[in-house]
Amino acid sequence: MKKLIDNVEDVVNDALEGFVWAFPEYLHRVPGTHVLVRKRPKADGKVGIVSGGGSGHEPAHGGYVGYGMLDAAVSGEIFTSPTPDQILEGMRAAHHGQGVLLVIKNYTGDVLNFEIAQDLASDEGIETARVIVNDDVAVEDSLYTTGRRGIAGTVFVHKIAGAIAESGASLPAVQNGAQMVIDNxxxxxxxxxxxxxxxxxxxxxxxxxxxxxxxxxxxxxxxxxxxxxxxxxxxxxxxxxxxxxxxxxxxxxxxxxxxxxxxxxxxxxxxxxxxxxxxxxxxxxxxxxxxxxxxxxxxxxxxxxxxxxxxxxxxxxxxxxxxxxxxxxxxxxxxxx
Amino acid sequence: MTTEQFVQLWQCFGTVVRAHQEHLDDLDRAIGDGDHGTNLTRGLGKMQDLWKDPIDTERNLADLSKKVGMTLLSTVGGASGALWGSALVKAAPVLPSASACDDETLVLWIETFVSNIEERGKAQVGDKTMVDVMRPAVNWLKASTQEGSARLPVLRELARQWSEDTKDLQARRGRASYLGARSIGHVDPGSFSSALWWACVDRVLGG
CATH class of the missing domain: 3.30.1180.20 (Dihydroxyacetone kinase; domain 2)
Incomplete structure (x- = not known):
């Protein structure tokens, strides 16, 4: 295996540090976490948007943190869903009083971990909603499977949900907009x-x-x-x-x-x-x-x-x-x- | 089960999974993304770190179940971390806040734990997941209580066989389900690690 890395165990941590170092005007890392948030937070009174998933999809997801897109991106290990405690950190950071929308790609691990995080955030009094992206037509969509995967179409969801949130729309309105993207x-x-x-x-x-x-x-x-x-x-x-x-x-x-x-x-x-x-x-x-x-x-x-x-x-x-x-x-x- | 046995059970699971890490990754590579062994090993390693200092060992079964669950929930990642972790947290109240429980409570704890895995993962027997080992094992355990701990070596073998039987199934849950019929012919990695857990149940509580 030939890779441009230092230690196999440190790949995700080192990459997150590198992203923040390279884009200091955009990104801030919540200390002690794998969460990247906007350097200049969104104005209070607007809906926050959190996305994430395993690492290895760069520029997703941290690359889409900024004005008009995401408020926070949560990274798991390579190709492994982030854990609920990390997602909760992202939701806390993205919450500006109007609730948080979770953008989840349809993988069993991602859905489970984001759902648990959503429960934890609700317990803290954060209003939450979620959408599940399932754009991959290669996979049969049926009641007897996990359903279709979420892949690159997710970036359109980030873009459009982010724009709607930036306009000051309510959480249900942002969620509906995101769902409209997913449906199309x-x-x-x-x-x-x-x-x-x-x-x-x-x-x-x-x-x-x-x-x-x-x-x-x-x-x-x-x-x-x-x-x-x-x-x-x-x-x-x-x-x-x-x-x-x-x-x-x-x-x-x-x-x-x-x-x-x-x-x-x-x-x-x-x-x-x-x-x-x-x-x-x-x-x-x-x-x-x-x-x-x-x-x-x-x-x-x-x-x-x-x-x-x-x-x-x-x-x-x-x-x-x-x-x-x-x-x-x-x-x-x-x-x- | 005593708190010492509880800790031994999970120490055993951590050690046995580490020994099978590569095999679990290989199974996952065939029908998933090849990290099942790596993820479980990482999380169970963090859990074993909890007990590095024997003085800190909890004397309370309910707290232990919650603590192990929270550790796995926050360190394993993927579906397996969410399933093992949240199920252990949810099953914790079944155990007493004491240093030992009777066999009936032990079985109820495992049953609660498995039901939570089924609910959270929306999986049932035949879907080619860890439930294909966990559910029949709990049912078998409940149906054979009069045989006591002598039955555990038998269950260990059965669990291994139930895992092997997932080879013939087409996956309906989890990432392997995307492969459709191509998932047939491979053992489900989650069922294999589950069988390893039952081997530890036998090693620590059997005989």
């Missing part, structure tokens, strides 16, 4: 090469030189099936067909797109994927409004990508274009000079 966002991804969790020291799965894994999540777990590597346009088409079918997209729809690298995919390859997404959307007469391309929700050094489409209505479009200023996403911020 779908994603799917693939891996060309697996990743290695530092503590495990070996890859989470192995692929032959000509193989790829389709329908992967963001924790190095195997996907839905294995196949021979295909050209970018075939991959784009396959993923978009799955997503569009699930969203029931038709000609005339408006969408926002996220072309997300899994950690070790060069931008030139993401751009080729993006070009093919554009070609496909044009052919289907689906209009795109916002495109994000880059690393937004990674899986350590996995090679591969995911595509996310968010079906837009006027309201979602408005919040999507609202300003935000975080280490990983900055837009529409005005300056006085």
């Amino acid at each position: 966002v779908r994603s799917m991804g693939f891996a060309l090469a697996p990743c290695t969790v530092p503590q495990a020291g070996k890859p989470t799965f192995t692929l032959a030189e000509t193989e790829m894994e389709m329908g992967i999540g963001i924790h190095g777990e195997p996907g839905t099936h294995r196949q021979d590597v295909k050209p970018a346009h075939e991959l784009a088409e396959f993923l978009l067909e799955q997503i569009a079918q699930d969203l029931k997209l038709e000609g005339g729809s408006h969408v926002a797109c996220l072309i997300n690298g899994m950690g070790a995919t060069p931008l030139i390859e993401l751009a080729i994927l993006a070009k093919n997404v554009g070609t496909w959307l044009t052919a289907k007469q689906i209009a795109h409004d916002v495109v994000w391309m880059g690393e937004y929700m990674t899986s350590l050094e996995m090679a591969g990508a995911s595509l996310t489409l968010l079906r837009l209505n006027e309201e979602l479009r408005k919040w999507l274009h609202a300003p935000c200023d975080t280490p990983a996403l900055r837009q529409g911020v005005g300056y006085d000079y």
